[in-house]
Amino acid sequence: MFTIVSLVLLAAVALAQQPHPCESPRQFEGRFSIYDEDRQFxxxxxxxxxxxxxxxxxIxxxxxxxxxEYYDRLYLHNLNLEYRLNLRTRNCTITTLTRPWIxxxxxxxxRFRGEGVIGASGIPDEHVTIANFDGTTDGNPYFIIATIEDCVPVTAGFYSNSTGGVLRQFYDITLSTDAKAFTPPAECHPNVTV
Structure with a gap:
């Protein structure tokens, strides 16, 4: 009996040590950079x-x-709409979304692929521990790197036939959003809120 209990406890400890995907914040804002070498973008x-x-x-x-070019783009996947305001000409186009929700x-x-440190390890406030994940969504491969502590995304890469390969980096993140951020620009739809 002791052997069975020991094996069950050992299995529980082993399963508890398996890395599981962390839960990222559902809403956040900040700054980004994107690079797409294929399209020189x-x-x-x-x-x-x-x-x-x-x-x-x-924006x-x-x-x-x-x-x-300078754009203000609003993607409302919940309504299947994209608002694209050219900030130079103030011309707005509204289209049906063709790209998937990413x-x-x-x-x-x-899938958890490992963890590491960005910055100088061992120096207080000079590093962040990150976890690497990958997988597929709608048949398209992706990877994402997120902070270990709060699961905040740092880098995300995605490939699809329609978008090609896109690498996006996130920084200066705040774990909240202003609801007004998702209101279409006035030039697109005066007096409309979503």
Whole structure:
């Protein structure tokens, strides 16, 4: 009997030590950078993210080759709409979304691939411990790196035939969002709130 109890306890301890995906914040905002080498595309800006309602907004400076553009983009996957405001011309286009919802959170079925330290290990306040995960969503491969303590995303990579490969980095994160961040720009739909 003692042997059976010992084996059950040993199995429970072993399972408890298996890394499980952490739970990322459902809403946050901050700054980002994107790089897509295939299309010679770079973007920098601010964003607001709401996984609960599948909404994402980015105000960005894009660099494609030698050209620069400035956009305010609001992706409302809950309504299947994209609002794109050109900040130079103030021209707004509203289209049906064709790209999939890309969660910037660690999915529960993600595979843990290891952990490491960004910064100078062993020096207080000069490093953060991160975990690496990967998997597929809608048949498309992704990877995500998140902080160990709060599961805040640091880097996310995604590939699909429609988007190609995209690498996005997150920084200056605040664990909240302003609800107004998901209101379409006035130039797109006066007096509309979502």
């Amino acid at each position: 770079r973007a920098f800006g601010r964003f607001a993210y709401d996984d609960t309602n599948r909404r994402f907004r980015e 960005e400076e894009m660099e494609i080759g030698r050209d620069r 969660p910037f959170a660690v999915p529960q079925d993600a």
